[in-house]
Amino acid sequence: MGDEFPKEYDVIVVGTGMTESILAAAASRVGKRVLHLDSNEYYGGLWASFNFEGLQQWVGDCQKPKDETECKADPQLADGESAIKMRVLNPPTATNVKEQWHVPEAVESSGDDAKKAWSQEEVKKLYRKFNIDLAPKLLYSRGALVELLISSNIARYTEFRNVTRVVTWHEGKLTPVPCSRADVFATQNITVVEKRMLMNLLQECTEYEGNPEKLKKHENQSFLDFLKDKQLTDNLIHYVLYAIAMSTEETPCIEGMSRTQKFLLSLGRYGNTPFLWPMYGSGEIPQAFCRLCAVFGGLYHLKRGAEALIVGSDNTLKAIHSDRENLKSNYLVMGLDYAPDSFLPEESPGISRGVFLIDSSILAADKEHLTLLEFPPDESSGPVTIVEVGSLTNACPQGLYMVHMTTKQKGSAEEDLMSVAKKLMNFPGETDESKPNLVWSMFFNMKDTSTCDLGANTPTNLFLTSGPDLDLDFDFAIKQAKEIFSKMYPEDEFLPRAPDPEEIILDDDDEDKQKQPEEKASEEPQE
Amino acid sequence: MEGKAKQATPTETAASARSRTKRCQANLSEIFKTSCSSPVVMAHKKLDDYTEDDLGQDQPITSLKILVIGESNVGKSSLMNRFIDDTFDPNMANTIGVDYRSRVVNVDGQTVQLGIWDTAGQERFRTLTPTYYRNAQGAVIVYDVTRRQTFERVEQWLQELDAYVNRTDVVKMIVGNKTDLKNREVSREEGQQLARRHSTLFIEASALENDNVQVCFEDLVYHILQTPGLWEARVQPGRIQLGDNNPSLSEMTWNCISPNCSLL
Ligand SMILES: Nc1nc2c(ncn2[C@@H]2O[C@H](COP(=O)(O)OP(=O)(O)O)[C@@H](O)[C@H]2O)c(=O)[nH]1
Ligand SMILES: [Mg+2]
Numbered sequence: 018m019g020d021e022f023p024k025e026y027d028v029i030v031v032g033t034g035m036t037e038s039i040l041a042a043a044a045s046r047v048g049k050r051v052l053h054l055d056s057n058e059y060y061g062g063l064w065a066s067f068n069f070e071g072l073q074q075w076v077g078d079c080q081k082p083k084d085e086t087e088c089k090a091d092p093q094l095a096d097g098e099s100a101i102k103m104r105v106l107n108p109p110t111a112t113n114v115k116e117q118w119h120v121p122e123a124v125e126s127s128g129d130d131a132k133k134a135w136s137q138e139e140v141k142k143l144y145r146k147f148n149i150d151l152a153p154k155l156l157y158s159r160g161a162l163v164e165l166l167i168s169s170n171i172a173r174y175t176e177f178r179n180v181t182r183v184v185t186w187h188e189g190k191l192t193p194v195p196c197s198r199a200d201v202f203a204t205q206n207i208t209v210v211e212k213r214m215l216m217n218l219l220q221e222c223t224e225y226e227g228n229p230e231k232l233k234k235h236e237n238q239s240f241l242d243f244l245k246d247k248q249l250t251d252n253l254i255h256y257v258l259y260a261i262a263m264s265t266e267e268t269p270c271i272e273g274m275s276r277t278q279k280f281l282l283s284l285g286r287y288g289n290t291p292f293l294w295p296m297y298g299s300g301e302i303p304q305a306f307c308r309l310c311a312v313f314g315g316l317y318h319l320k321r322g323a324e325a326l327i328v329g330s331d332n333t334l335k336a337i338h339s340d341r342e343n344l345k346s347n348y349l350v351m352g353l354d355y356a357p358d359s360f361l362p363e364e365s366p367g368i369s370r371g372v373f374l375i376d377s378s379i380l381a382a383d384k385e386h387l388t389l390l391e392f393p394p395d396e397s398s399g400p401v402t403i404v405e406v407g408s409l410t411n412a413c414p415q416g417l418y419m420v421h422m423t424t425k426q427k428g429s430a431e432e433d434l435m436s437v438a439k440k441l442m443n444f445p446g447e448t449d450e451s452k453p454n455l456v457w458s459m460f461f462n463m464k465d466t467s468t469c470d471l472g473a474n475t476p477t478n479l480f481l482t483s484g485p486d487l488d489l490d491f492d493f494a495i496k497q498a499k500e501i502f503s504k505m506y507p508e509d510e511f512l513p514r515a516p517d518p519e520e521i522i523l524d525d526d527d528e529d530k531q532k533q534p535e536e537k538a539s540e541e542p543q544e
Numbered sequence: 545m546e547g548k549a550k551q552a553t554p555t556e557t558a559a560s561a562r563s564r565t566k567r568c569q570a571n572l573s574e575i576f577k578t579s580c581s582s583p584v585v586m587a588h589k590k591l592d593d594y595t596e597d598d599l600g601q602d603q604p605i606t607s608l609k610i611l612v613i614g615e616s617n618v619g620k621s622s623l624m625n626r627f628i629d630d631t632f633d634p635n636m637a638n639t640i641g642v643d644y645r646s647r648v649v650n651v652d653g654q655t656v657q658l659g660i661w662d663t664a665g666q667e668r669f670r671t672l673t674p675t676y677y678r679n680a681q682g683a684v685i686v687y688d689v690t691r692r693q694t695f696e697r698v699e700q701w702l703q704e705l706d707a708y709v710n711r712t713d714v715v716k717m718i719v720g721n722k723t724d725l726k727n728r729e730v731s732r733e734e735g736q737q738l739a740r741r742h743s744t745l746f747i748e749a750s751a752l753e754n755d756n757v758q759v760c761f762e763d764l765v766y767h768i769l770q771t772p773g774l775w776e777a778r779v780q781p782g783r784i785q786l787g788d789n790n791p792s793l794s795e796m797t798w799n800c801i802s803p804n805c806s807l808l
Contacts, residue, residue, distance in 0.1 A: 178784060288784075308673055311664035
């Protein structure tokens with residue numbers, strides 16, 4: 018069987034990022050004919066995760082000069098149609114990419130030393146043991162993605178681990194934050210009086226919505242002022258403000274309370290912190306949606322994108338031109354990283370990312386932890402979201418930890434993150450025994466397109482989708498996918514539960530047999 | 545259907561054969577077309593079907609994940625369907641809505657719940673997601689004995705399998721399918737040699753004639769059960785599948801009444 022495939026679709030989706038993949042699954046699930054393309058040879062686009070070798074290739078691609086030439090495409094056009102040529106295969110839209118080793122190429126095995134001395138050779142040898150995320154995210158245990166995975170039954174393709182501790186940086190060192198009731202009582206870091214204050218405050222945050230009177234009072238207050246009004250000690254204010262509400266000094270009170278509530282509501286569902294981390298990395302999540310799309314008949318082709326878009330005189334998209342063929346579609350969903358320049362928003366803010374391999378945890382303990390650290394803002398940097406994962410998540414080989422840092426871009430990623438990195442790990446030449454040694458690091462910037470107006474310049478049946486945003490969870494992508502889906506198919510349910518295979522028992526009645534041919538003719542993609 | 549059930553292999557218990565006949569011939573392409581109103585009969589989970597007689601006395605069930613890979617049109621879905629409910633549908637358009645199919649078998653005195661995962665057509669342009677491969681204990685790599693080019697792709701499928709399966713001891717079976725056809729392009733010996741080179745199991749089969757299909761999967765299961773550490777450690781502590789709400793954890797939430805509350 019050759020590359021022969023149907024020429025007409027209900028929806029063509031270009032790009033396998035998060036929002037695109039959710040939409041592909043949702044459309045396929047309700048019986049739409051879906052073609053899903055990605056010009057990369059891997060899934061996920063800017064949401065991908067790579068093994069060590071795959072990452073090297075990605076870095077290499079990013080460092081190639083941006084190719085501004087247009088695709089050579091000469092699509093057949095009908096009357097009134099025009100073609101918008103796309104850029105030659107888009108380079109990954111990451112900038113300021115800097116990858117660096119901090120250990121020698123090879124080392125003599127040092128015998129019975131307690132701490133393994135890593136070398137580049139050894140890390141490279143274990144390349145398959147890595148799953149390095151471009152856009153690492155955590156899921157709130159009662160957040161939008163968890164609920165969607167369960168309600169759509171896509172959960173069966175995914176596996177998670179619970180974040181085992183939430184840590185904060187306070188008075189120049191790392192401290193675990195008590196976040197469950199049990200933790201609060203177990204912790205030595207706060208006094209009994211403080212415990213009581215904390216419990217009362219958290220209780221209030223879980224109930225604030227039912228109390229409009231009280232809410233009014235705090236309308237114009239910052240969350241920090243609210244906490245201070247409560248006479249909390251500095252210690253507790255720090256825990257609640259930075260680690261639990263993941264806020265800053267400016268965060269408005271209501272927002273701080275709502276963030277605290279979100280944290281508390283997700284506690285205890287799967288473990289003693291509110292967060293889940295996907296096994297094999299966040300890059301698994303878009304793939305799980307792609308699998309559902311395929312299971313319901315969606316057609317997949319990687320290493321294939323669109324060279325041109327064919328637009329009619331009424332400013333609607335008619336078809337895409339891909340690999341010398343015109344593929345008609347009623348709708349086109351396209352990741353912003355693919356969009357022709359004329360569709361792009363003017364400016365978008367940026368994200369600074371850092372990935373670090375270290376030889377022990379940033380906060381050593383007697384077992385392997387999965388750690389979330391909201392690093393509070395200081396003079397030199399904004400708040401930085403830090404996730405440390407170990408080998409139990411299949412993110413990296415045993416004996417190594419991987420640290421992901423994410424913050425709003427001000428300068429380059431390296432400038433934005435270096436001061437925090439220095440606080441947490443030993444760079445070459447430094448020998449603080451309480452800190453892990455840095456083995457390898459990578460910095461890069463990408464655009465945060467979640468705040469852009471994407472509909473402005475596009476044909477009416479073309480929907481652009483954003484790349485990764487700064488939030489911890491996937492809420493934004495889900496929201497965007499739902500909005501687009503309801504514009505395309507307002508009558509259809511968004512990702513109704515897919516039956517388990519065991520539940521699929523079809524009636525073999527004659528009645529059904531008679532119905533079948535018509536349905537096939539109208540809805541089945543022609544093979 | 546009644547007649548076909550008798551073909552169940554000796555290793556399978558009578559009860560499981562009986563319960564398989566409960567399922568009608570499935571026309572799977574129907575399932576999503578009319579979305580929720582499609583003629584799907586929701587039945588309750590298969591374990592209900594199997595409980596008493598099936599599971600032997602108090603034997604624990606081992607669940608295994610088996611992948612079926614190989615080029616398009618070699619008969620992967622047909623082999624799966626033949627094995628699961630002894631059907632063969634030459635007009636089966638695609639296995640729409642079906643992710644995997646499962647069946648309880650008894651191999652070597654052990655009751656095993658086999659989940660056989662279909663490619664969902666994603667193999668067509670070699671676009672299987674790495675996710676598909678995760679946590680598999682066995683893989684069936686299929687080629688069509690009448691199309692040489694599908695045989696030549698087997699090595700690439702083995703490579704892809706090695707790249708994504710997260711362990712090295714996954715049991716592999718190479719299957720030359722469609723032996724009922726006359727126009728062979730690949731001899732049995734060539735198939736055997738390939739399997740020997742890659743240290744995999746080998747069998748020739750016909751999904752159409754139900755030749756060697758049961759044996760193929762059962763042999764694979766047998767070898768998985770013989771591989772120490774491959775199947776026992778299925779449940780790894782700390783791994784979470786969503787939807788398992790663990791009630792014992794609820795005491796960690798704030799709204800509960802725990803004995804510690806008296807401190808407040
Ligand atoms: N003659 C013959 N045809 C088969 C056999 N197995 C499958 N087929 C046919 O080969 C085609 C492809 O089968 P299918 O199971 O869809 O292949 P898949 O793409 O690998 O899942 C269908 O037309 C089947 O009816 C077999 O053993 N013998
Ligand atoms: Mg198939």
